[in-house]
Amino acid sequence: MCGINIINVSKKYELEDKNIVVLNNINLNIDENKITVILGRSGCGKTTLLRILGGLEKCDCGKIEHNNIKSLAYVFQEPRLMPWLNVEKNIKFGLNKKQVDDDKIKEIINIVGLSSFEKANPQQLSGGMQQRVSIARALAFEPSFILMDEPFSALDYFTREQMQNELLKIRNKRNCGILFVTHSIDEAIRLGDKIIILEDGNIKDTFIIEENQENRNLLEQKYILIKQEILNKLKI
Numbered sequence: 037m038c039g040i041n042i043i044n045v046s047k048k049y050e051l052e053d054k055n056i057v058v059l060n061n062i063n064l065n066i067d068e069n070k071i072t073v074i075l076g077r078s079g080c081g082k083t084t085l086l087r088i089l090g091g092l093e094k095c096d097c098g099k100i101e102h103n104n105i106k107s108l109a110y111v112f113q114e115p116r117l118m119p120w121l122n123v124e125k126n127i128k129f130g131l132n133k134k135q136v137d138d139d140k141i142k143e144i145i146n147i148v149g150l151s152s153f154e155k156a157n158p159q160q161l162s163g164g165m166q167q168r169v170s171i172a173r174a175l176a177f178e179p180s181f182i183l184m185d186e187p188f189s190a191l192d193y194f195t196r197e198q199m200q201n202e203l204l205k206i207r208n209k210r211n212c213g214i215l216f217v218t219h220s221i222d223e224a225i226r227l228g229d230k231i232i233i234l235e236d237g238n239i240k241d242t243f244i245i246e247e248n249q250e251n252r253n254l255l256e257q258k259y260i261l262i263k264q265e266i267l268n269k270l271k272i
Contacts, residue, residue, distance in 0.1 A: 039213070040066040040089065040105060040181065045098035047084055047237075058084045059095070060237040068180070071207060071214045071249075073228035075221065077270065081237040082217045083185055086110075089215065090183050109174035111184045115166040117158040124154040127172045136176055147209055148172045149202060164195040171206065181213040188223070200226055204249050221266050225259055226252060233269050241269050 047059040058081045066072045074082040087093040089100060090110045102108075117126050127141055145154050148168040158166055167187055174182050188196045200223065207214060218224055224231045227249060233240040243262060245252075252259065 039068045039103050040215075041101040041103065042066070042085075042089070043099050043101065045085070045088065045095045045100070047081070047088065047093070047095050058237050059088075062098070062237075062239060064232065064239065066181075066213065066215055067230065068213045069211055070229040071216055071227050072230045072232065073224040074215065074217045074232050074234055075224040075228075075266070076219065076234035078219060080234045082234050085234070086183050086185050086215065086217050105180045107177055107179045109177045109179035109182045111167075111170050111174050111182060111187045113186045113189055115158070115163075115170040117166055117169055119158050122155050122157055123150055123161075123169050123172075126158070126169050127176050129173065131176060136178075141176065144172045144175050147175065147206055162195070164191055164199055167191070167199060168202065171203070175206070175210060179212055181215060184214060184216045186217050186219070189218070189220075196223075203227065221263055222254060224266075225254060225262055231266070233266065235270060 042062050042064040045059055045062040046057070048055045048057045050056075062085065074085065076082050084093065088095050090108060092110075118129055121129060123145065124141060127144060128136070142151075142154070145151055148171055150165065150168055150172065153161065153165065158169070161169070170187070171182075188199045191199060203214070204227070216227060225245065228243075228245060231243040231245070233242070243266070245262070254260075254263070
C-alpha cells in the first residue's frame with residue numbers, strides 16, 4: 037500500500053526555560069492520490085508537522101514511513117522564486133541532475149496555465165501566477181506527494197478560489213497525493229478528501245468527504261453542517 041504513515045510523532049521546543057509541546061504523539065495515515073487537509077488555528081503545530089514530513093525538521097520521537105513513495109515536493113506559503121530567473125528557469129531551478137526535457141517543462145507550464153508566460157520574470161507576474169510557478173516547480177520533480185503549506189493564504193478571495201480550482205485540475209492530471217495545510221475551514225471542505233483537525237499539537241477529529249470536489253457546493257446543508265461541526269470542535 038502506498039502512502040505516508042506518521043507513527044507516534046512528537047515535537048517540542050525549548051523557550052525561556054520551559055518546553056512548548058508542538059506535536060503530541062501524532063498517529064496518522066496519509067492516503068495516496070488523495071487530498072488530505074491539516075486544518076487548525078495558527079500555532080497548532082500543522083506547519084511543524086509538514087516540515088517534519090518534508091525533512092526540514094526532525095521529530096523528537098516517533099517515525100515517518102514512506103510506503104512506495106519515490107519523492108516529495110514542497111510548496112511554501114510564499115512562492116520563493118528567483119527574481120533574476122524567468123518562469124521556465126525558475127521551474128528548472130533545483131532539479132540538479134534530474135533530467136527533465138524541455139517538452140516536459142512546457143507540459144507542466146501548460147498544466148498550471150502559464151503557457152504564454154514562460155519567459156516572464158517573477159516581478160511581471162501577479163501573486164497567483166507566482167504561486168502557479170511554485171506549484172509547477174514542485175511538479176517538475178514528478179513527486180508522489182506534494183506538501184503544501186497554506187499556499188493560497190496571501191491571495192485575495194477570487195484568486196484563491198481560482199487557485200483551488202486549478203489545484204484540483206492538476207491533481208486529476210498528475211494523479212499525485214497532496215497534503216495541504218490551511219486555517220480556512222471553507223478551503224478545507226472545498227479541497228479535502230480527508231480533513232484532520234489539529235489543536236494544540238493533538239489530532240482533535242477526522243472528517244471524510246466522499247463527494248468529488250468538483251461537485252461540492254458549500255452552501256448545501258450537508259456542508260454547512262460539516263462546517264458547524266468543525267467550528268464546534270475548534271470551539272469557535
